[in-house]
Amino acid sequence: MLERAAREDGSLTERRGGAVRRLAALAALAVAAAGCAARAGEAPGAGAGAPARAGEAPSAATAERLFREAESLASRRRAIGVQLFVLDEAAQAGAAGATGERGAARRAALEAEAARVQARTVAAYAALVDAPALRAAKQRPPALLGLARALQDSGDRRGAEARLRQLAVEHPASGEALEAHLALANLAFAAGRLDEAVSACDAALRGAAPHALRKRALYVKSWGLRGLGGGAATDEAMRALRAIVQLGPARAGSPEAAIDEAAERELVELYAAHGDLDQARAFFAGAGDRAGPRLLGEVEARAARLRRAEPLDRPAL
Secondary structure, eight states: OHHHHHHHHSOHHHHHHHHHHHHHHHHHHHHHHHHHHHHHTOOTTOSTTOOOOTTOOHHHHHHHHHHHHHHHHHHHHHHHHHHHHHHHHHHHTTOTTSSHHHHHHHHHHHHHHHHHHHHHHHHHHHHHHTOGGGTTOTTHHHHHHHHHHHHHHTTOHHHHHHHHHHHHHHOTTSHHHHHHHHHHHHHHHHTTOHHHHHHHHHHHHHSOOOHHHHHHHHHHHHHHHHHHOSHHHHHHHHHHHHHHHHTOOOOTTSHHHHHHHHHHHHHHHHHHHHSOGGGHHHHHHTTOTTTHHHHHHHHHHHHHHHHHSOOOOOOOO
């Protein structure tokens, strides 16, 4: 079944590569959005050098200082990434100062600064995470997640995976542990370890995860299952996509809104090609009153077009 879809839309490997890039982009947007929200909620004067409050234990003050420092550095690294993106866009448009020697020099300077900031970010997170006196600090789970992300951005995927697993094992009840499972799923999917990716998504979905994280985990799971192939995996992939629809629409312009759109489109495509049309009404009733009838209509229309499609070219006699 999936082999037929692969022949229509390119090889399965190529489709997985496109999915990897799409999922990575969505993950990056989600991380950036979360970082902006966290900074918006900071109290005035809560920067890296914020003094300890009266009565606060020195270890708590140390953890807070290290965490703020690491978060500030990570924010700076993201800002440099935006500058590099803008420079690339300007270069493609042929803007003055973005091409030639001047543009190359600007890019080299930004990349060098990014590498320096990235190294300092890793060191700042590690200073908190690896300090024996700070193992119980409330900042440790988010610091472990930040450290894993910084290592991945540095190209150290093995180190990132180790820190994500450490987070999941040492702080299983934290919200960051759910994010760790999802990040492990993304890494496994990118490496072609599809069974592992699906299992990691299931781990992320076991807890009381917010809708945004559930949608991302369900979407990665659906792609992992499609890559595994087979009727049972395809059916489960369709149920994962339907579960995204069941959660309702995300805020317009958010990364999850892009997942909503993709999930609906891909669910229609998959069901029209591989689903039981006799059971379609019951299946899409599970998508909810808002989207279910509309998606059912799209599936029926698409299935009718597929039935009317011209047969393969026959050899000329």
